[in-house]
Amino acid sequence: MSTPTLEKDPAGAPQDGGATAIEKITVTLRIRRYNPEVNPEPEWVDYQVETDPKERVLDVLHRVKWEQDGTLTFRRSCAHGICGSDAMRINGRNRLACKTLIKDVNPAKPITVEAIKGLPLLKDLVVDMEPFFQSYRDVMPFLITTGNEPTRERLQSSEDRERFDDTTKCILCAACTSSCPVFWTDGQYFGPAAIVNAHRFIFDSRDEGGEQRLEILNEKEGVWRCRTTFNCSEACPRGIEVTKAIQEVKRALITRRF
Incomplete structure (x- = not known):
């Protein structure tokens, strides 16, 4: 069960008198890990992460990689829903991790994250495109x-x-x-x-x-x-x-x- 906490200043009071206090929760990110050099079969691994419900799944994946397990592998680039590189299955549905908010994927339960299906799996959340x-x-x-190169733009x-x-x-x-x-x-x-x-x-x-x-x-x-x-x-x-x-x-x- 997620436990709400308020971000406080060093004096122990909510920042800005509570007007802009950030409510954080602890979520379980259940990631389908795969490393053919270690195990020929994928396995599910759970990670506990403290996050703002308004953060994105991509933010939480970054926190796992940077703070808990640097071996986690996934693709991402622009992080604004334009490049399309972070497509993955989140709670059984194909989504972009950079456009999926934690609060929208039922954070009270484990959030499952796995690679998209139908393409050869290379490692963790990365497939051969x-x-x-x-x-x-x-x-x-x-x-x-056909024909010669136009001398002016093709109007439409x-x-x-x-x-x-x-x-x-x-x-x-x-x-x-x-x-x-x-x-x-x-x-x-x-x-x-x-x-x-x-x-x-x-x-x-x-x-x-x-x-x-x-x-x-x-x-x-x-x-x-x-x-x-x-x-x-x-x-x-x-x-x-x-x-x-x-x-x-x-x-x-x-x-x-x-």
Whole structure:
């Protein structure tokens, strides 16, 4: 059970007369540790950490690494929900550790933290992202045009831009792809993130490679493997309507209109 404590000044009184006193609690962080050089099987390890409930899971992971166990391994970079490098499973759901507050994950009980699923586990919370990025590269996530290099910018109406605006928000964190049951059982499946990034260019009025991308996604491991479970949309930290984007790509394959 968490024990609330107030941060006090050296005289023993709450700081600023209690107006800005910080209530701290002790939480149990239950981390699924894995080091192939020590143990061929992952194991759960508990850490007791004092924290402000308004702090993030990433802050608590830092405290574990810096103050209790320097061998703990995880990825993080910007810590502001932009780089996507700290995607992990927190209490059984894919989230960004830098966007998940302690108070929002029931700190009265142990908070479980483990690596995202479906990708090869390297150590602790770190997975091999190469299969994920290979699928991303395979859908050609760049503007394709023909003819001579333009002498002025390619103009686009607000309506044309809005058509694919949602899928430009992807930060390649792999939270959607690694929440997909199809991806868990079939690592060859392109996965939601690759399809989202293909969507971004398929529906770009300036692009001329839509047919090529559609043919790539029409393959055995393409969009038809999607079972519309909505796990991907729920997991996306950027709020992208991933399932909707996949359905639009399926429709474009059938109608050849995009």
